[in-house]
Amino acid sequence: MDSASSKPQVDRRQLQQIVAGLTEGILLADPDGSIVWANETALSIHGINAVEDFGGNPAGFQKRFTLKYRNNHPLLAGQYPLARVQAGEVFRDVIIEVTKPGDDSFHAIHQVRSLVLTDAAEEPQSLVLVIQDVTGRYTAEERFERTFSANPAPAVICRLSDLRYVKVNQGFLEMTGFARDEVIGRSAYEFDVLGGSDKRDQAIEYLNEGRTIPQMESVLRIADGGSKFVIVAGQPIEVGDQDCMLFTFMDLEPRRKAEAALRQTEERFSTAFRLAPVPMTVSALDDMLFLDVNDAFVAATGYQVEEAIARDPSSLELWEDDEAFSQFRDTVESTSSVRNVEMKLRAKNGDMLDCLVSAETVTIHERRCVLCVLQDITERKRSESELIAAIETVMQDTSWFSRTVIEKLAEIRHPTPAGKTGAALDDLSPRELEVLVLMCQGSDDAKIAETLQLSRNTVRNYVAAIYSKIGVNRRSAAIVWARDRGIDRDGHVAPSPRQRRNPRGPATR
Incomplete structure (x- = not known):
C-alpha cells in the first residue's frame, strides 16, 4: 500500500524536473485560478523570484502586471491569459507586452499558449500557461522596421511563400509615385520590379x-x-518567421540625365572646336601631346590632323623659340590660364606666323588638358611695323612737330579705352624707368643686364612688368609709348607735368 501510494509522487517529481528544465516558462494554476507552481524560466521572464510574486490568482496578477496587445491596446480583466484559461479557453500564440506598474525598467514581450489538464472524468484538474519570451526577436524586428522605413534607399519586401509584397518604404513610394496600398498585397508578377532586365529569367x-x-x-x-x-538587387531575409526577399533599388535617372547632359556638352564643344574660324588645339597637360586640332589649325599650319595627333609641338618644331614655349607651358601649369602671349609659329612649309596664344586648362574624359587658341596677327604686325617705322622716322626730329601732335599720333597708335586713364612715366618704378630708357637707346636684354648688373631673367621680368603697366606686348610699341611721353633716342627724359608743377619734390615739414 505504501509503495503504491508513493509511485504517483515520484511521477510528479519527474514531471516537475522535466518542466523545470524547459526553456519556455510554465505556470500551473488550479481550476479556481489559484497559481500553485512555476518553473525558473517563468519566474525569470517576469522578473520575479518566487511564485507568490505572481499575485496568487488572476486578480492579483492583474495588479502586479500590465498587459497590452502589440497594437498598444490594453487587455481587459477577462482578456488576461490566466483568466481566459480559467474560463476553459484554449488558445495559442497570443503576443502580449508585459510591464509592471511603478517599474519602468521592466518591459517584455511574451508569446503565450494555454493547456487544460483533465482527470479521468474529463474534469479540469490543472490549468497551464506556456510562456515564451520573444522580446529579443520583436525588438530586433522593431529596429529593422524603423531602419527599413527610415532608409532613403528605395526598398520593398516580397514574401516568398506567395510572392506578395508585405512591406514598402517611403523611398520606394517617392521614387515610383505609388501609394502604399497600391503596392502592399500585390504579387511580384502584377508589380514586376525585374521587368526590362536582360537577366530577368535568371x-x-x-x-x-x-x-x-x-x-x-x-x-x-x-x-x-x-x-x-x-x-535592383535582392537579398533573402526573414520577417516575422517568414522567408522573404528584400529588393533594394538605385535610381539611375539622375545619372542618365547627367550623362546625357555631359554628352550634349561634349558634342557642342566638339562642334564649336571643329568649326571655330581660329586655329585651336587640345593637348594633354602632362606631356603636351596633341589630342586634337581643328580645321583652322590645319589650314594655318599645313599639318593634317593625323600628322599632329599624338605628337608634341617640339617634335613638329612648331614654335620658333623653344624657351618661350617652355615658359608658356610652365605658366599654364601653374596658373591654369594664359592670355595673348605673342609667339612665332612655324608652318609645315617653313613660313613664320606671328600669333597671340591663349590657353586654358580643361578636363576632358577625366583627363587634364590644355585648350589653346592661336590668333594669327602676321598681317596686322606687318601693318603695325610699317606704321611704327613711319612714326619713328618722324620722331627722329621732334622739332618739326609740337608736343600735341606727337601725343595725337600716340593716341591714334594706342587709343586709351573709354573710362580709363592712360599710364604715365610716373607709374613706373625707378628701375623700370631705367630699363625703359635703355630700351629706347636700342639696348637688348643682354646689354640692359650688363649695364644694370642684373640677370637676364630679372631684366625679362622688368620688361614684362613695363608691358603690363603701359598696355603693350612688344618692344617697339614700348619704345613708341616712351617717346610719346618725352624719352628721346639718347635716353633723356622730359619732366612730367607733375614734376614741372613741383620741381623740388614734395614739401616737407
Missing part, C-alpha cells in the same frame, strides 16, 4: 529558390504611366 529563378539576386539594371513602371531605369 532573377525569377533565384527569387523562387530564395537565393540572392545580384545587381542588375531594370525598368520600373511608375505611377504616372512612365518608366524609370534602376539598378
Whole structure:
C-alpha cells in the first residue's frame, strides 16, 4: 500500500524536473485560478523570484502586471491569459507586452499558449500557461522596421511563400509615385520590379529558390504611366518567421540625365572646336601631346590632323623659340590660364606666323588638358611695323612737330579705352624707368643686364612688368609709348607735368 501510494509522487517529481528544465516558462494554476507552481524560466521572464510574486490568482496578477496587445491596446480583466484559461479557453500564440506598474525598467514581450489538464472524468484538474519570451526577436524586428522605413534607399519586401509584397518604404513610394496600398498585397508578377532586365529569367529563378539576386539594371513602371531605369538587387531575409526577399533599388535617372547632359556638352564643344574660324588645339597637360586640332589649325599650319595627333609641338618644331614655349607651358601649369602671349609659329612649309596664344586648362574624359587658341596677327604686325617705322622716322626730329601732335599720333597708335586713364612715366618704378630708357637707346636684354648688373631673367621680368603697366606686348610699341611721353633716342627724359608743377619734390615739414 505504501509503495503504491508513493509511485504517483515520484511521477510528479519527474514531471516537475522535466518542466523545470524547459526553456519556455510554465505556470500551473488550479481550476479556481489559484497559481500553485512555476518553473525558473517563468519566474525569470517576469522578473520575479518566487511564485507568490505572481499575485496568487488572476486578480492579483492583474495588479502586479500590465498587459497590452502589440497594437498598444490594453487587455481587459477577462482578456488576461490566466483568466481566459480559467474560463476553459484554449488558445495559442497570443503576443502580449508585459510591464509592471511603478517599474519602468521592466518591459517584455511574451508569446503565450494555454493547456487544460483533465482527470479521468474529463474534469479540469490543472490549468497551464506556456510562456515564451520573444522580446529579443520583436525588438530586433522593431529596429529593422524603423531602419527599413527610415532608409532613403528605395526598398520593398516580397514574401516568398506567395510572392506578395508585405512591406514598402517611403523611398520606394517617392521614387515610383505609388501609394502604399497600391503596392502592399500585390504579387511580384502584377508589380514586376525585374521587368526590362536582360537577366530577368535568371532573377525569377533565384527569387523562387530564395537565393540572392545580384545587381542588375531594370525598368520600373511608375505611377504616372512612365518608366524609370534602376539598378535592383535582392537579398533573402526573414520577417516575422517568414522567408522573404528584400529588393533594394538605385535610381539611375539622375545619372542618365547627367550623362546625357555631359554628352550634349561634349558634342557642342566638339562642334564649336571643329568649326571655330581660329586655329585651336587640345593637348594633354602632362606631356603636351596633341589630342586634337581643328580645321583652322590645319589650314594655318599645313599639318593634317593625323600628322599632329599624338605628337608634341617640339617634335613638329612648331614654335620658333623653344624657351618661350617652355615658359608658356610652365605658366599654364601653374596658373591654369594664359592670355595673348605673342609667339612665332612655324608652318609645315617653313613660313613664320606671328600669333597671340591663349590657353586654358580643361578636363576632358577625366583627363587634364590644355585648350589653346592661336590668333594669327602676321598681317596686322606687318601693318603695325610699317606704321611704327613711319612714326619713328618722324620722331627722329621732334622739332618739326609740337608736343600735341606727337601725343595725337600716340593716341591714334594706342587709343586709351573709354573710362580709363592712360599710364604715365610716373607709374613706373625707378628701375623700370631705367630699363625703359635703355630700351629706347636700342639696348637688348643682354646689354640692359650688363649695364644694370642684373640677370637676364630679372631684366625679362622688368620688361614684362613695363608691358603690363603701359598696355603693350612688344618692344617697339614700348619704345613708341616712351617717346610719346618725352624719352628721346639718347635716353633723356622730359619732366612730367607733375614734376614741372613741383620741381623740388614734395614739401616737407
